[in-house]
Amino acid sequence: MKLFISADMEGSTGIIDPSYCNPGDNNYERGRRLMTGDVNAVIEAAFAHGATDVVVADSHHKMNNLLIEELHPKATLLCGSPRDFSMMQGLDNTFDAAFFLGYHTRHGVPGVLSHTMSGVIKNMYINGQVVGEFGFNAIYAGLTGVPVCLVSGDDQTALEAKALIPEIRTAVLKTAVSRTSAHCLSPAQSAAVLQEETKIALDLAKRIKPTLATLPIELTIEFAHTGQAEMVSIIPGMEYRKGTTEVSCKVQDQYEMYKTMRAMLNLADTVQFF
Ligand SMILES: [Zn+2]
Secondary structure (H helix, E strand, C coil): CEEEEEECCCCCCCCCCHHHCCCCCCCHHHHHHHHHHHHHHHHHHHHHCCCCEEEEEECCCCCCCCCHHHCCCCCEEECCCCCCCHHHCCCCCCCCEEEEECCCCCCCCCCCCCCCCCCCEEEEEECCEEECHHHHHHHHHHHCCCCEEEEEEEHHHHHHHHHHCCCCEEEEEEEEEECCEEEECCHHHHHHHHHHHHHHHHHHCCCCCCCCCCCCEEEEEEECCHHHHHHHCCCCCCEECCCCCEEEEEECCHHHHHHHHHHHHHHHCCCCCC
């Protein structure tokens, strides 16, 4: 059994504010160790429960956060950026299951460090359905033929995941108090929850259907301000709805969906507001 892990940082054990997630900030090295600890707990349980291959894609910021020198010796690590498929790089239809670890809620809803990709995006829609990083990546995985069977993060992230995939297993490592506060499990308690949920999720893998979307996909991004929407609308094929900050386009498949989203985001990011 082949397992793909996309590991984000914000939803990891004990991480409650940006000081754990931004390189150079005072808690960042602690954040890296906490993130690596969560990932290792899952890898250990996966190999003990029938996994033969575990590939981890570091999926936060510049994607170089996990401490490879402390990584479980039997796993391999996809790290660094840029990558065409970002948080989903390395996933193909030879995998039996995907786990999303350390995930967070989408922009504008409750949850620790809620956001969607970066500060420039307010909302993303796939065929009219609002999605955060969880939903976007789950649909990418689903169209690739792989079900998402486990998510870890705070209680709000678990709710967001279950709304899209009711059968998904959730490892709730903290309960959100505000966007930068949570009631957290200790690392030892988190590891126990992650290991238990890993076993159940791997058993479920054959029964969870991949999350699909009708092709071609209408991808819509609502930006933070009109300057970003105007800049993105110079890309051929983009439709800017005047009077909004939304730009839409049609994409043929999940690969085009991911690359187009990244191009839109990176172009919007070049626009100065003040
Ligand atoms: Zn992140």
